[in-house]
Amino acid sequence: MIIKSMRLKNIRTYEEEEVKFPEGIILFEGGIGAGKSTLLLAIEFALFGIGNEKGTTLLSIGKNSGHVELTFEAGGKDVRVFRSLERNRRSAGTLHQGTIVPASVKQGECWVEVDGARTSYSPKEMKENILKVLSYNEPADPKAKSVIFRYAVYTPQEEMKEILSQPPDLRLQTIRKALRIEEYKIAMENARNIAADLRRNAAIIRDGAKRLPEVQKEIKATEEELPRLEAELRQVEKEVGRIQEEIEALKAELDRHRSEQLKYAKDAEDVQNIDVDLQNVRSQIAGRRADISKHKRRLEELHARIETLQQVKEPAMSEADVEMMLAQAKASLSEYDSEIGKLKADVERMRTLVEGGFCPTCNRPIDGTEYGAHLHEAQEKYEDAKKMRQATYDRIKELEDIKKTIINYENNKKELNALKENVTNTEDWIFDSEQRLSDAEDQEKKLLARRLKAIDAAKRYEEVKAEYEDCNQKIKDKERDSKRQLERKAKLEQEMATATLNMEHLRAEADRLEAELRRAERLSWHSEWLVKYFAAALERIELTVMNTVRREFEEEFSRWFSYLVEDPSKGVRIDEDFTPLVTQDSYEQELNNLSGGERTSLALAYRLALNRVVQRSSSIGTDLLILDEPTDGFSKDQIGKLGDLLRELQLRQAVIVSHERELEGAVDHIFRIHKEGGKSKVFPAMA
Ligand SMILES: Nc1ncnc2c1ncn2[C@@H]1O[C@H](COP(=O)(O)OP(=O)(O)O)[C@@H](O)[C@H]1O
Ligand SMILES: [Mg+2]
Known part of the structure; x- marks a missing residue:
């Protein structure tokens, strides 16, 4: 990323300002409180919003709205971002111990213009979009700014030396966070949690599939029941057929009786x-x-x-x-x-x-x-x-x-x-x-x-009539028999259908339960895999990455330190927790005993090392570096060396903010910031 220009409106001491950023090493120089750091904060705000800071940090006191418009180049594209701040108009502010505490401020309109095409977003969407434009592979947390930007590109003034004085565990956490090594740990914890979840789920599933043997027993019983029903049904069918035949014969006989009867009836009549x-x-x-x-x-x-x-x-x-x-x-x-x-x-x-x-x-x-x-x-x-x-x-x-x-x-x-x-x-x-x-x-x-x-x-x-009636009675009896058998047949068929259906259900249920058990098995296996292999692998990877990073970090750190401190007897290294250690003739030296310049050098070398390692690990390239007051306590000589160092870094653009006039000789472009009547103005000066 290369910054092209920035326009400010009602940002802290800036009423209305436009700054064009050339390539090369740029110095913004001005007195204390001139508005130097404000420019850098404005760049970060334009890109990532207010994060977890208050909106009041940037909006000029006494103004109701302001904005930053930043133009930059990233991935070969020209990008313009616009973010505004608006004061809550409903409260004019509150009185606190005799002074007015200004009303709160929230983010207003924002948009992104990529190669001339503008899209409006909500602040949250905007951040996601910028991370994508910048190819910053990190989670879009609306409550924070960009970790990659903070550690690979821009070091705020107060964080320059803070890193040295931080307690080791906090520092390590910061570094792990910057290098996203923390994510391995999170991933491991997640993997273990997921594994536990999987184990629990597997147990629940196994418990749910407990009745499989019972279902299998039922299937076996039904399997035995079905042929028995079938045989009985065949028997009844045969019986029905036999009765039907008898009925047919009796009906033929009945017909004979009837015609005989008719004949006699005629005579008898x-x-x-x-x-x-x-x-x-x-x-x-x-x-x-x-x-x-x-x-x-x-x-x-x-x-x-x-x-x-x-x-x-x-x-x-x-x-x-x-x-x-x-x-x-x-x-x-x-x-x-x-x-x-x-x-x-x-x-x-x-x-x-x-x-x-x-x-x-x-x-x-x-x-x-x-x-x-x-x-x-x-x-x-x-x-x-x-x-x-x-x-x-x-x-x-x-x-x-x-x-x-x-x-x-x-x-x-x-x-x-x-x-x-x-x-x-x-x-x-x-x-x-x-x-x-x-x-x-x-x-x-x-x-x-x-x-x-x-x-x-x-x-x-009369005789034939009696025979006829007798025959008819027999038919009726047989038909009753037949009806009884048919009812039995229907009942058997019903039983068979029920048993068959039941069987289908049981088989489906057994299949389901077996599948469930297989699923439980798979879950257990996944759980085991997550703990035994995945988490273990992560642990190893983390260790390897950490070791690699530490080695790289140490290399960079000692390189920049010896660049800035030309004392061959002094060397630096880091311990397990990335705590910087200074050695003097192979003796460890207390940091408190270092000179002011040495301390600043140590801090700068440490920050540069961190910048470089983060740049590399997040593969965002090394074209831009922003430093706020990096030369506190430097000698003239050291200040000169900073220029060399920056050139050594081979950046396309470096933005340095400093009150140190001496730096002017070490940079390509100079901007002077003057504050008059509380209003800051930026003036380009000849390098
Ligand atoms: N919300 C604000 N509105 C107006 N001025 C502010 C606001 N916040 C801080 N300031 C002032 O803006 C000035 C510029 O601050 P800063 O850019 O940090 O100075 P420096 O040039 O020392 O880095 C300071 O005097 C600071 O007190
Ligand atoms: Mg400052």
Whole structure:
């Protein structure tokens, strides 16, 4: 790294300043409190922030914000970093024993510009980034600045001599830290801690895998159980098959019974029809028989009547004769009736004449005797006529009776004929009916025969039905059996599936536990390796590194010491703890007895040796060195030698801060720092 320029704003005694850093050996020279160290602190702040220091260290008292902008070259790149400081505005500061303690300060905006590309960061990110840009391989601790920078590049003023007066263990720690040898120890401790962790984990894992033998036992038991279940399942399957076959056979038998049953059922069903037919036929027979006997009775009646009618005699006269005589008699009767009329009138008239005694016509009296005779005669005539009429009348009556007898006879004759025809018809009917009766009786016989057969069929039907039901029952029983066996089969299959699944789980579990045990084994082995090999190797490496470093350090240390102190009788070395020892003619010399210049030389040689060793061990190169007041107590001669020494180091850039004007002759570039009215200014001067 080479510093190119730096701009300050409100940093301690600097209000606004820009300094351009050339290459070569640069001296910043000025009086005490001029602001020399401030420049170096500003460089470190620009790179690594405030670290564990307070922000108030750098921000000018009375200012609320300030910043540093540093331009440098690293790894062939131009880098610009900017960091600002800001005072906490909320408190204006506190009064302490009559003075104001300024308010706290924190880091503000910061950015990095690499080859012109600017990126803003948080202070923490910024530090990580700068370490990367500088290729400083160290942890980015935001609470500290860079260890590499502190020991390889920049030695703050107060640390120059401090290293000599430090107690040995603290010094050793500082050196180990600077050389990062401490990290071996940390690594060893970490390795041991990790090893312990691994052992503990291994123990926990082993404990967790304790049940492996139990799981293995369970696996064995399940392995034995499975074939047993399998065999039982095969047995049940066979049984199911057998029952199924039996059921099939029974079903075929059932079908046979059913068709047989159907057949008989059809025949048996006929009994009722036959009975109906039989009833019909029988009532027909009965009806016919009744009809026939009724007709036979009628026939007898007809014969009897015919007998009777046949006995009636034929009349002597014909009806026409009787009619003729009856007409004559009726004519006579009407003649008699008119004669009787006349005779009755004559009687009346005579009686009137007789009784009156005169003639109504001629009105003359009449002879009574004569007319009495006349009257008597007339009465006799009248009576005779009446008798005659009566006889005629009786004759008519008699003729009419004869007529009636003749008509009657005729009628009988007609009836007889009708009866005879009736007899023929009836006889025909009876014949016909008897024929039918005989047919019906035949039918009855046939029906009875069929009925017998049907009854037989019904009996057979019942038998077959019983067989059918028996068969059906058997099927049901077998099906129940089959169901039972199927249930058993399902149960066995379930058991097998469960056992198989269980087995898988168990095997997986066993595998897992075995893997766990292997893991525990590996962890134990790692743990052992870490302690026995890794930590031991680290220890050896540490020792080797330490020895190498000490040797190198001692070489550098004595080289720079003898460079600065030209006294061949004096020599330096370091002990185990890097405590510097001065020898005078092979006698150890107390450090307190050294002259001021010798002490400064010792300190500078020690710091330079440390710088060089750290530079080498962190491989950051040797182009930049920054020293703050390295010449305290030096003689003129020694100051001159410092210049030679710096040239001997072959640095690209060395920044020396000193109040020593004498150094001016030993450097390439001089800057003078003046402080006026509390404000520092930097002025370049001719070397
Ligand atoms: N926060 C601050 N604000 C203003 N001045 C400060 C602050 N801190 C220290 N100073 C002063 O800055 C001056 C320069 O200090 P420094 O650079 O260390 O001087 P030197 O040139 O001796 O190395 C000193 O007078 C110191 O008291
Ligand atoms: Mg100083």
